[in-house]
Amino acid sequence: MNVRLSAALVASIAVACAAGAAQANDTPAQSAARKVLADLAPQARIDAVETAPMPGFQQVIVGGQLIYVSDDGKYVMQGKLFDTGARRDLTGARLAVDVKKKLDAVSQAKRIVFAPAGKPQYKITVFTDLDCGYCRKLHSQIAAYNQRGIEVDYLFFPRAGIGSASYDKAVSVWCAKDRKAAFTAAKAGQTPPALKCDNPVADEFALGGQVGVDGTPAIYSADGHKVGGYLDPDQMVAKLKSLATPTLAER
Amino acid sequence: MRFLFVAIGLLLGGTAVAATPDEVVQQAVRAFAPKAKIEAAQESPVPGFYEAIVGSEFIYVSKDGRYMLDGSAFDVANKRDLTQESRAKVRKVALDKVGPDKRIVFAPKAPLQARHTITVFTDVDCPFCRRFHEQIAAYNAKGIAVDYLFFPLSIHPGADKKAQAVWCSKDREGAFTSAMAGKDPGNATCPNPIAETADLAQSLGIGATPTIIGPDGVQIPNQVAMSPDALAAELDRQAAATAAKN
Numbered sequence: 338m339n340v341r342l343s344a345a346l347v348a349s350i351a352v353a354c355a356a357g358a359a360q361a362n363d364t365p366a367q368s369a370a371r372k373v374l375a376d377l378a379p380q381a382r383i384d385a386v387e388t389a390p391m392p393g394f395q396q397v398i399v400g401g402q403l404i405y406v407s408d409d410g411k412y413v414m415q416g417k418l419f420d421t422g423a424r425r426d427l428t429g430a431r432l433a434v435d436v437k438k439k440l441d442a443v444s445q446a447k448r449i450v451f452a453p454a455g456k457p458q459y460k461i462t463v464f465t466d467l468d469c470g471y472c473r474k475l476h477s478q479i480a481a482y483n484q485r486g487i488e489v490d491y492l493f494f495p496r497a498g499i500g501s502a503s504y505d506k507a508v509s510v511w512c513a514k515d516r517k518a519a520f521t522a523a524k525a526g527q528t529p530p531a532l533k534c535d536n537p538v539a540d541e542f543a544l545g546g547q548v549g550v551d552g553t554p555a556i557y558s559a560d561g562h563k564v565g566g567y568l569d570p571d572q573m574v575a576k577l578k579s580l581a582t583p584t585l586a587e588r
Numbered sequence: 589m590r591f592l593f594v595a596i597g598l599l600l601g602g603t604a605v606a607a608t609p610d611e612v613v614q615q616a617v618r619a620f621a622p623k624a625k626i627e628a629a630q631e632s633p634v635p636g637f638y639e640a641i642v643g644s645e646f647i648y649v650s651k652d653g654r655y656m657l658d659g660s661a662f663d664v665a666n667k668r669d670l671t672q673e674s675r676a677k678v679r680k681v682a683l684d685k686v687g688p689d690k691r692i693v694f695a696p697k698a699p700l701q702a703r704h705t706i707t708v709f710t711d712v713d714c715p716f717c718r719r720f721h722e723q724i725a726a727y728n729a730k731g732i733a734v735d736y737l738f739f740p741l742s743i744h745p746g747a748d749k750k751a752q753a754v755w756c757s758k759d760r761e762g763a764f765t766s767a768m769a770g771k772d773p774g775n776a777t778c779p780n781p782i783a784e785t786a787d788l789a790q791s792l793g794i795g796a797t798p799t800i801i802g803p804d805g806v807q808i809p810n811q812v813a814m815s816p817d818a819l820a821a822e823l824d825r826q827a828a829a830t831a832a833k834n
Contacts, residue, residue, distance in 0.1 A: 373664055391655040393636045405657070412634045414648060416659010421616040421649075 360386075369410030370395040377413075384435060384547070390418065390427050398435050401549020403428045429562060436548045437561030443544065447537040449491040449511075449520050451479050458486030459577045461564065464494035464545045464555040467510065467523045468503045471567035472554045476524040481570040487577070491520070493538045494545040494553055504538060511536040612653045613640040620656075628678075633670060634661045641678065644793030646671050672806070679792050680805030683707050686737065686788065690781035692755075692764050694724050695733040703731035704803055704823040706813075709789050710736045711797040712751055712767045713744035716810060720798050721768040723816055730820040736764070737785040739797055748782060755780040802826050 363371065367386045374383055374397050381399045389396040389405050394414075397404045405414040417428045440462050448462075465472045475482075482489055493511075495503035506523055512532035513519030523529050545555065549563065556564040556573075562580050564573075609629040617624050617640075624642050629649075632639035637648040637657070648657040660671040686707075696702050710717040727734055738755070740747035750767055756776035757763030767773040789799070800813040802823060812818045 377664070391636065391650050407635055409635075411663065411665045413662040413664050414634065414637075414657050414659060415662075416657050419620065419656045419658070421619045421654055421656050424619055427655075 364388075366395050366408035366410075369408065370397050370406035373406050373410050373413060374399060374404065382547070390420065396431070398432070401432065401436065401547060403432055432549075432563075433558075433561035435561070436557060436563070437559075439544060439548055440557060440561060443492065443537075443541070447492075447541070449516060450488065451483060451491070451517070452488040453483040453486055455486075457488035459574075460488040460490065460559040461573075461577070462490045462492060462557045462559075464541070464550045464553055464557075465491050466494055466496050466503055466553040467506045467520075469496065469553045473524050473526070475554055475567050476521065478570055479521075482573060485570050485574050487570070487573060492541040492544065494542055494550055494555065495538070496553055499539050499542060504542075505531065507538045508533060508536050511538060607653075609638040609640070612651060613638055613642075613647075613649045616649045616653045616656050617642055617647070632661065633663060637661075639670075639674060644791055646674060675793070676805035676807075678805070679801055679807075680803075682788060682792060683801065683805065686785070688735075690737065690785060692736040692738075692760055693733065694728060694736070694761065696728040696731055700728060701731060702733040704820075704827065705733040705735060706803070706808070706819075706823070707735045707737060707801045709739040709785075709794055709797055709799040709801075711738070711740050711744055711747050712754065712764075712773070713747040714741065714797045716814070717798045718768050718770070720800075720814060721765065723814075724765070726816040727819065730816050732816070732820060732823065737789070738782045739786050739789040739794070739799070740782065741797060748786075749775060751782050752777055752780050755782060804830055 360367075360371075363386065366388075370386050371383060374381065378399065384398040386395055386397050388394075391405075393408050394405045395408065397406060402415070403418075405418065406412070417426055419425065420427050443462075463472075463475070465476075479489060493507040495501055495507050497503055506529055509529040509532045510516065510519045510523050512534035513529060519529050548557070552566060554567055556566065556568075558564055558577060558580050560580070564576055564580065568576055609631065610626065613626055613629040617626060621642070627641040627643070629638055629640040632648060634648060636651055638651060639661070640647050640649055645658065646660075648659075648661060649655070660669065662669055662671075691707075695705075708717075708720065710721075712718075724734060738751040740751045750773050753773035753776045754760065754763045754767050756778035757773065763773050789795075798810065798813070800808045800810065800819075802808050804826060806826060808819065808822055812822050
């Protein structure tokens, strides 16, 4: 069981970048939390350490996850924390703020955008892999999402990593003269002519790791909530509507 | 008079503080799921939190009832998965209550001796359950006794009838092995514990087959359990860990 403790926790923390160094303005409890994370997942990049809503705990944002650490650094909790009075998912809400900030930092020029003709009602960011079945299925219905008022902004997340065949395809699509057409053709199974140019694919792949992408497609709402994986156009509208409800308890 | 007010104040204050874990958890959970059944609520090692079982899920509720965590708790200093340990305890207690008359037992035969006994929730129409049973002789040879409990899944229509036919066969073990090899077990019926063991699985939060549970109630990952060597090694490791604790 000993080994599995770390395994369960660490497996859930996307491993990326360098370990977070102690910060000068950390409280003792925050330093303790940082140390716990450094022991559990030495490679993980800590995005934030702050006081948790419940007394006696700090919360750490790492790899798109929220980990709660007791002030003495002895106990860790992981899961969804709810405010029972307000019936609010505090974990989801906090992570969404973090994800929104990170996604908003990606300029429109770095996205591949399929927008409805009129003003979109919803906007989703979709981390996608040109070779993933459900990603292809989603894109084959792109007109239907658009018709329902959903703008789909794609970011690349080649699951096999930088330098993989899917990565090369993503770069080729990005560098094509007609990017959107090349994207759609690749989604239909065509191999794009090999091209190279300055591109954001590696950055987007890294960003995916930071916001907790654990498979493709990984879909996020405009306010940073993780919508999940593939949903058909009607299910997507229903889900986005439900996410817009402020006191939602996602159970 | 003033004394009386103070006394009442103390009394009321005292009552509020003395709310039982059950009451605190009830109140907290009711906000989300009015009909949810609280199976248990108790102190937890995590400071400021009670641990509770709601339905088959483990949750943690802050002692003031304001916060509820749906997830897991770890004792990092001692590298213990507290939720998994609690779940294992509950499973062990529940499984210990299931008598041999409700199990299909494949134990090592003399001169082989059983060193470990595992419980396997199984379904005759589940491919991995079949693959597991193909190796039954190898498990027995490693000193592992396998107790099967039927848990026919609704995604396998007719699996419950097959389970019943196996249970009601004269040679129950033989019928089980041939059904696991894909043979039609016929359609015998008789009083049987299948609904009971299936309900038990669900009440323990088990949703898939095979689900393999070691002697201490700890679920063993299928990728380990599908290999007789790896399973024997894991059971030896668990037994050593338990012995060290006691």
